[in-house]
Amino acid sequence: MTQSPKNTDVQALFNKIAPEYDKMNNIISFGTHKLWRQKVMSKMTFPTGANIIDLATGTADWALALAEKSDQTSKITGLDFSEEMLTVGQKKVDVSDFADKIKLVQGDAMALPFEDATFDIVTIGFGLRNLPDPIKGLTEMYRVLKPGGQLVILETSQPDNPLVKPFWQLYFGKVMPTFGRIFAKGKYQEYKYLDETTEQxxxxxxxxxxLLKVGFAKVTISRFNLGAAAAHYASK
Known part of the structure; x- marks a missing residue:
């Protein structure tokens, strides 16, 4: 059982919310999570025949977007610890144009089942904050990345504007969990947990x-929606 710092079984939590996850993502972010991913990928470099892994791939949205953006000879692995999220994702992959490019596997982002220097690109979207030990996860990302390879992290963040922050806290603290109760079959506590991981x-x-302490170089940061999300780009 994978425990979060709040002693929550996050694997069981994501298994539970998997059926409504895509719908809730669109509702909670008002669809902006898709725009954020597109902006992030516009700044990425995709070498020919790239070997790419998307960690905490969930229902495979970013894996599918990476498959579309990369060339035909590239391969994308999507890894997640929730079998139910992967089940939803596999159905989407199977009906896409990229079923031959994408492989979904169940695994732990803090103990990746791959050799050193395997991937040209490592991505993780809205998943790093759910790892019990994010630094251990970053260390694993560094290990499996090839020298010169790219790491891209897209994650929720905290606005630092004193005029914006109270509204952000109200939305994530009260409105988002209420959406979970209304639109996700009463899953208030699950979405309350996701709010708490964002705040903390x-x-x-x-x-x-x-990232610099782990060993990554050339770290650059882009922020979105007044700081509600941030993208970190780094290289090995």
Whole structure:
């Protein structure tokens, strides 16, 4: 059982919310999570025949977007610890144009089942904050990345504007869990947990510093929606 710092079985939580996950993502973010991913990928470099892994792939949205963006000879692995999320994702992959490019596997982002220097690109979207030990996850990402390879992290963040932050806290603390109760078959506590992980996760500057300490180089940061999300780009 994978426990979060709040002693929550996050694997069981994501298994439970998997059927409504895509719908809730669209409702909670008002669809902006798709725009954020597109903006992030527009700044990425995709080498020919790239070997790419998307960690915490969930229902495979980013894996599918990476498959569309990369060339025909590239391969994408999507890894997640929730079998129910992967079940939803596999159905989407099977009916896509990229079923031959994408392989979904169940695994732990803190103990990746791959050799050193395997991947040209490592991505993780809205998943790092759910790891019980994010630094251990970053260390694993560094290990499996090839020298010169790219790491891209897209994650919710905390606005630092004093005029914006109270509204952000109200939305994530009260409105988002209520959406879970209304639109996700009463799953208030599950979405309350996701709010708490967002509030308690390291801020964007602390994450940038953590990347440097792990060994990554050329760390750059982009922020979206007044700081509600941040993208970190780094290389090995």
């Amino acid at each position: 996760f390291m801020d964007y500057m602390t994450l940038g510093q953590a």
